[in-house]
Amino acid sequence: MENKLKTLFEKKFGGKGTLYASAGRINLIGEHTDYNGGFVFPGAIDKVIVADIRPNGTDRVRLYSADMDDSAEFGLTEADAPKAQWARYIFGVCREIIKRGGRVEGFDAVFAGNIPLGAGLSSSAALESCFAFALNDLFNNNSIDKFELARIGQSTEHNYCGVNCGIMDQFASVMGKKGNLMRLDCRSMEFEYFPFAPEHHTLVLVDSHVKHELVDSPYNKRRESCERVARRLGIDTLRDADMAMLDAVRGDISDEDYRRARFVIGEKERVLAVCDALNAGDYDTVGRMMYETHQGLSRDYEVSCEELDFLNDVARECGVTGSRIMGGGFGGCTINLVPNALVDSFIATAIERFESRYGHAPAIYPVIISDGARRL
Ligand code: GLA
Numbered sequence: 001m002e003n004k005l006k007t008l009f010e011k012k013f014g015g016k017g018t019l020y021a022s023a024g025r026i027n028l029i030g031e032h033t034d035y036n037g038g039f040v041f042p043g044a045i046d047k048v049i050v051a052d053i054r055p056n057g058t059d060r061v062r063l064y065s066a067d068m069d070d071s072a073e074f075g076l077t078e079a080d081a082p083k084a085q086w087a088r089y090i091f092g093v094c095r096e097i098i099k100r101g102g103r104v105e106g107f108d109a110v111f112a113g114n115i116p117l118g119a120g121l122s123s124s125a126a127l128e129s130c131f132a133f134a135l136n137d138l139f140n141n142n143s144i145d146k147f148e149l150a151r152i153g154q155s156t157e158h159n160y161c162g163v164n165c166g167i168m169d170q171f172a173s174v175m176g177k178k179g180n181l182m183r184l185d186c187r188s189m190e191f192e193y194f195p196f197a198p199e200h201h202t203l204v205l206v207d208s209h210v211k212h213e214l215v216d217s218p219y220n221k222r223r224e225s226c227e228r229v230a231r232r233l234g235i236d237t238l239r240d241a242d243m244a245m246l247d248a249v250r251g252d253i254s255d256e257d258y259r260r261a262r263f264v265i266g267e268k269e270r271v272l273a274v275c276d277a278l279n280a281g282d283y284d285t286v287g288r289m290m291y292e293t294h295q296g297l298s299r300d301y302e303v304s305c306e307e308l309d310f311l312n313d314v315a316r317e318c319g320v321t322g323s324r325i326m327g328g329g330f331g332g333c334t335i336n337l338v339p340n341a342l343v344d345s346f347i348a349t350a351i352e353r354f355e356s357r358y359g360h361a362p363a364i365y366p367v368i369i370s371d372g373a374r375r376l
Contacts, residue, residue, distance in 0.1 A: 039271040044372040064352075070084065077223075086127075173373060194278065202343050204346070204365070217330050233249060287321030319342055
């Protein structure tokens, strides 16, 4: 990909840029907890966005997306927002750096990636963090700290893309470290790297190809439910709630809001249980928690779909240790913790059964936990 981008840069703009990359992410457990001040447990993966970038001495940004074979050009004031969604991610990053007092001037860039779009692997966060990291390096001498780079990506989603997301994806994409998952406390923003190299298990993603689209999706509605319950309880976020508190207000909130909050409260406990289980090498508990999360996401949080519930059932029938829908939901992948001895038979069975039911094969992605945003 790097050589292809260098050639493209030369062709489009002449000369050479500097190469930067950032990564998509998985999340072992801790879903829809980030915007509730809870815990998440993600890691960056070996699927990346790479950009070749060079300041151009003007106040214009000129971009070429190799994957879409599309160009965009814009200025750097609020009024210059481009129409194309893909370009708005980069425009938003520029604007959010400028709003924080950082410097961004005109630049030329070509970029490409191999993160499947709409699969719940956070390709948009990878795009944001690749450019946030690069522009901080090129124009600000790296004076913006890495957490703030993640927040710049998150604010881009909020202010330019219509998704009121939490911090998990951008955090994972910026901070990811090879061989490590990260447990992030989204209230204090303290985090810890967790070496993750299971001896007897492999992580396998199964992509249903049901397109997950968070823009204009019920994602924002889920967040509103949680915020409504927190307000009713008189607390800032559901991080500070427990089941007794929730049950005490059950009569005052809708059944739907009750179930949303029940999931979030349970998920907070599950992340901590998974971390303890990993420390003890107890993969059975890790897996059981993943199945519980799936149930909760499907029944209480209602962000699964028929195809993903089907894949979850297949995993269970194949003896997979843990399986669940991953990311925001409404399509995308399941993440599966598979005993090494079962990997081949699970993949073959999942493909065969899914294809005979839905008429197309799911995609399978093995996962390698890798580095996040960086200069190449
Ligand atoms: C999406 C959002 C994240 C997080 C997950 C669900 O990926 O971007 O902030 O809320 O959904 O865990």
